[in-house]
Amino acid sequence: MAAAIRLxxxxxxxxxxxxVDAVDLEIAEGEFFAMLGPSGSGxxxxxxxxxxxxxxxxxxxxxxxxGVDGVPPYARAVNTVFQDYALFPHxxxxxxxxxxxxVKGVARAARDAAARxxxxxxxxxxLEGRKPAALSGGQRQxxxxxxxxxxxxxxxxxxxPLGALDLKLREQMQVELKSLQRELGLTFVFVTHDQxxxxxxxxxxxxxxHGRLVQVGAPADIYERPANAFVADFVGGANLLVxxxxxxxxxxxxxxxxxxxxxxxxxxxxxxxxxxxxGRLVDLQYQGATRRLIVALDAPxxxxxxxxxxxxxxxxxxxxxxxxxxxxxxDALWPLGPA
Amino acid sequence: MAAGxxxxxxxxxxxxxxxLRRLSDLLYRRPAVLLGLLLAPPVLWLGLVYLASxxxxxxxxxxxxxxxxxxxVYRPTLATLAELFQxxxxxxxxxxxxxxxAVTAADLILAFPIAYYAARHATGRVKAAFYLLVxxxxxxxxxxKVYAWKLLLAKEGxxxxxxxxxATQDLLDGLLAVPVIGGPSxxxxxxxxxxxxxxxxxPFMILPVQAALERVPGSLIEAAGDLGAxxxxxxxxxxxxxxxPGLAAGSIFTFSLTLGDYIVPQIVGGSAxxxxxxxxxxxxxxxxxxxxxxxxxxxxxxxxxxLWGARRLGAFxxx
Numbered sequence: 001m002a003a004a005i006r007l008x009x010x011x012x013x014x015x016x017x018x019x020v021d022a023v024d025l026e027i028a029e030g031e032f033f034a035m036l037g038p039s040g041s042g043x044x045x046x047x048x049x050x051x052x053x054x055x056x057x058x059x060x061x062x063x064x065x066x067g068v069d070g071v072p073p074y075a076r077a078v079n080t081v082f083q084d085y086a087l088f089p090h091x092x093x094x095x096x097x098x099x100x101x102x103v104k105g106v107a108r109a110a111r112d113a114a115a116r117x118x119x120x121x122x123x124x125x126x127l128e129g130r131k132p133a134a135l136s137g138g139q140r141q142x143x144x145x146x147x148x149x150x151x152x153x154x155x156x157x158x159x160x161p162l163g164a165l166d167l168k169l170r171e172q173m174q175v176e177l178k179s180l181q182r183e184l185g186l187t188f189v190f191v192t193h194d195q196x197x198x199x200x201x202x203x204x205x206x207x208x209x210h211g212r213l214v215q216v217g218a219p220a221d222i223y224e225r226p227a228n229a230f231v232a233d234f235v236g237g238a239n240l241l242v243x244x245x246x247x248x249x250x251x252x253x254x255x256x257x258x259x260x261x262x263x264x265x266x267x268x269x270x271x272x273x274x275x276x277x278x279g280r281l282v283d284l285q286y287q288g289a290t291r292r293l294i295v296a297l298d299a300p301x302x303x304x305x306x307x308x309x310x311x312x313x314x315x316x317x318x319x320x321x322x323x324x325x326x327x328x329x330x331d332a333l334w335p336l337g338p339a
Numbered sequence: 340m341a342a343g344x345x346x347x348x349x350x351x352x353x354x355x356x357x358x359l360r361r362l363s364d365l366l367y368r369r370p371a372v373l374l375g376l377l378l379a380p381p382v383l384w385l386g387l388v389y390l391a392s393x394x395x396x397x398x399x400x401x402x403x404x405x406x407x408x409x410x411x412v413y414r415p416t417l418a419t420l421a422e423l424f425q426x427x428x429x430x431x432x433x434x435x436x437x438x439x440x441a442v443t444a445a446d447l448i449l450a451f452p453i454a455y456y457a458a459r460h461a462t463g464r465v466k467a468a469f470y471l472l473v474x475x476x477x478x479x480x481x482x483x484k485v486y487a488w489k490l491l492l493a494k495e496g497x498x499x500x501x502x503x504x505x506a507t508q509d510l511l512d513g514l515l516a517v518p519v520i521g522g523p524s525x526x527x528x529x530x531x532x533x534x535x536x537x538x539x540x541x542p543f544m545i546l547p548v549q550a551a552l553e554r555v556p557g558s559l560i561e562a563a564g565d566l567g568a569x570x571x572x573x574x575x576x577x578x579x580x581x582x583x584p585g586l587a588a589g590s591i592f593t594f595s596l597t598l599g600d601y602i603v604p605q606i607v608g609g610s611a612x613x614x615x616x617x618x619x620x621x622x623x624x625x626x627x628x629x630x631x632x633x634x635x636x637x638x639x640x641x642x643x644x645x646l647w648g649a650r651r652l653g654a655f656x657x658x
Contacts, residue, residue: 084558
């Protein structure tokens, strides 16, 4: 597959702030690519560099093989769905969606027809005559999507598009966005701080931290084989063990991560399961189908507070203060690289 | 600890004690009473002192002055209003409206880039400096500024001197030789009146335009660019329509302030009268209050028309 978007050594510094720092990235055509990171990690700036709203202070960006150094946003083959949707308040929904075509000089009848089709695609037919102020958040989000898609961009950039929606609507839009992307075969570049969203929707996930690209890979790579402590903790949450602790558990002397769901509960006199950890249950959190256990371990792990996720049935009868024996499969300890 | 807490509780006044407490209870339970109390003074002021006296003045325009005795005859007639359309009076109206329109147009052109820069680019100290620089002229007396302009524009003033020093005397002479707007010197021509008006009312245009531009989110401009609009088109399609309420507000200020002013044309400019001066003369020296009232009706009617037209054009849709 050809690269749709390629970043080579791209940096964007605002004075002393390194918003994006030496990022190399390749996004394949037709891919659903998620850029994941906490706020201030540089993921949005990276998207804005691709859209052309910011200029890199170093490095080059290519969109479909063409260098876009100095090319303004209005001359790039990408369209953006903004976080606040950025709908034009003085235009009706139809005019908003048709705006990109109007700018390109498409005749009124043709652009209105295309805009209607785009609105139908996002299930918003019938609202053409409304002003954005008269729409709900979810409807505005769809208008923003239609307004970008109607231009048939070669890649669609989405800046936290679902961030302002409530949970139910967000989950629904995740499914719709994904099927829309599959249907159109478009390249989607999707910025989010929600690791669940990134893992469930994307083909490839890029994890950002402090302006640097920490890891790129398929969701399973990111989750099961995190490159360092930051990725392990940010994506899915993990127990982080220092090198000495890992060595005591029979792993190579190197920092390791241990996923909460890899931990099991065993009876105190079970001779088979190794390694074994003993600790006191500090807190038991109800999480629907699972229970989250916070366990303060005994010596020699007295500095470690483990989080374990157990099926509800396995956690029956537990109460804070109880002494528990925990175990996990040795290969669940994943060695981590430097930060 | 427990005893201390008990003391604090006991010290709290029991509910319903004291007239002040009863008053605040009443105001809390009945927000309408509070609203009424808050609104009464301004409503009385606006309703009685302001609007009623304005109405009393305007009613005067329905009376007429007896041409022989010069005494006001209190019998309703449209004769005074019709007098506005006599050539001498109508000239005054046309001159005032033309000047107000020209000043408004010039202020629009001058104010927009300044307001745009302040709203979209300036931050921190630069923005504070902007407010200071725009507001500062408003702190000094208007008369001082107008007289300063008279000196600047006088035949022996700095503008003439500058024209002589830079060998552009011919340009200035050519400008002053233009019929109607020219004259013996800048300070005695329409150009002078226009420049002075444009200067004194400029802040009243900058501030509302800046406030309107401030409210346009940057993401809208980015979105227009993202959809393929070059800066010029983005300006026409997005920035200008959204700034229109501010432009309308600013132009109402500059237009109506120019239309009613009687000091600037008296100090800087020729001897031709403006509406404000006509009102002053008719109600003062000439003792023709009905005609003065009729003249004051003109700016009100024009502004009403202007607002109606602006509304029709959708200037307030984006509010």
